[in-house]
Amino acid sequence: MDTSEPVLGSTQFQSGEDLGEEVVLCMASRPQDIGVPMEVALVPAAPTAICAYKVVSTHQFCCTGHWTMATLLSMASPLLFLMLCLCSRYSMAHGVNEPSFVVVSTSSFEPEAECSISTIQENLDTSNATVTVPLVHLHGPCAPSHSTEQKPSFTEILRRNRARVEYFRSKVSRSTPMRLQDDDEKVSVPTHLGSYVNSFEYVVTVGIGTPAVPQVVVVDTGSDLSWVQCAPCSSSQCSPQKDPLFNPTRSSSYSSIPCSSGECKQLAADDYGGGCSNGGKCGFAIEYADGTSTTGVYSTETLTLARGVVVKGFHFGCGHDKRAVPGKYDGLLGLGHLPESLAMKYGGAFSYCLPALNSRPGFLSLGAGRNIPSGFQFTPMGSIPTDPTFYMVTLIGIAVGGKRLNIQPQAFRGGMIVDSGSVVTGLQSTAYQALRSAFRNAMGQYPLLPHGRLDTCFNFAGQKNVIVPKVSLIFSGGATIDLNVPNGIMLDGCLAFAMSGPDDNPGFLGNVNQRTYEVLFDTSHRKVGFRANAC
Known part of the structure; x- marks a missing residue:
């Protein structure tokens, strides 16, 4: 890449200049693809960076953070520095797609032992x-x-979750009792x-x-x-x-x-x-x-x-x-x-x-539909004639790393139950296989662990930071939820999704995917709403 030409309309800076603002570090490809450790792209003052692909003439990889040019010079290898450019956050927001990969610390997968001071009051x-x-x-x-x-x-936890989901399936279909063959029982x-x-x-x-x-x-x-x-x-x-x-x-x-x-x-x-x-x-x-x-x-x-x-x-x-x-x-x-x-x-x-971490409180609001605040995205509420207890929505698409997957609408024809009690999200067979393939490809630099109760788990041993693609769920009516990264996508290092059954079976929106969103059930107007970053 010719570094004399700023990439993505960025401003060039002189060596040693204090940038003093949030900027985006861009490379011609992902660091791991050229053999450069991801830590090179991170600065101690900014342990979490938001990253995105953008196809210009080549794949661009960008990470936001607060850096000085002197810091970049001191940490970058000659090979990497030849591939670097700096571009303003304005350029990122207006000239490039929204960030679609996130670099997170592996410590974020560990449970916290102490309760954070509650900001949710009665x-x-x-x-x-x-x-x-x-x-x-x-x-x-x-x-x-x-x-x-x-x-x-x-x-x-996963055994209980699977039993709950399978019970719901049998209840919805009014079928005879089912027996599931697990790995060990x-x-x-x-x-x-x-x-x-x-x-x-x-x-x-x-x-x-x-x-x-x-x-x-x-x-x-x-x-x-x-x-x-x-x-x-x-x-x-x-x-x-x-x-x-x-x-x-x-x-x-x-x-x-x-x-x-x-x-x-x-x-x-x-x-x-x-x-x-x-x-x-x-x-x-x-x-x-x-x-x-x-x-x-x-x-x-x-x-x-x-x-x-x-x-x-x-x-x-x-x-x-x-x-x-x-x-x-x-x-x-x-x-x-x-x-x-x-x-x-x-x-x-x-x-x-539901909070992103178990060490923080969320909230429950009753009567919440009478004066709805701004920021909600809505999708129509459906129901199941054989069991009207459940709140149904229609999923119509999934995006991984900013790219919508090629899944035909009929793959979601079984609908999706929004469930506070299920942990992982259950997708119909066609949709799940497409999601699993795309997520594994995006996480290809990390070795897969042997199959257990979830089939997409990664070995992060020795990693201080990992790159996780954003996952978005797209519902009828245009409501789109960008799942919290990493705690709304992954559970204990595993993709928090599983296959719920054939395409005509109902799916289940589990509580991991719902984290940090206020989920509103408005039965009078027959709609379900999602508001981001609510807790």
């Missing part, structure tokens, strides 16, 4: 009746029940009601009753009926929990729902009914795909979401018999699309934002 916007509460990862350091107890392994997936309870990831703290009893509950868009464990409940009937059991006899606002009521009939119609007690109380029963079950009395109570923010007449299951392994949560907050859901009782609109 909040009530009285102008539009929106309430916002902190949302944290169940196994992260910000969890209210955080302890030194062993967290589930990466393998166990078979997973039975019965067609019971309820999702896979041990796959839940995010929790909020609410108050039940008057006076309010604090309860840590997992949030789930794949469930409708909320529930908590209630006294009386013996140790053989209920799982140990951190918080005291809610005792309905000590609450002045508790009421059981009678069997003759319309609510009880609706509960039975939605397959949550558990019959009637001798006292005429409406029963509920849920059996989850992992064998967990809870039964008890369908009830109403006062739910405290934040200081001074209560929901009177909150419908929930007061469970007196729960069969499950001990968990770090006390119950479940159902946010599905059926009438029993809290979301439907609270205006039919809600949103949440």
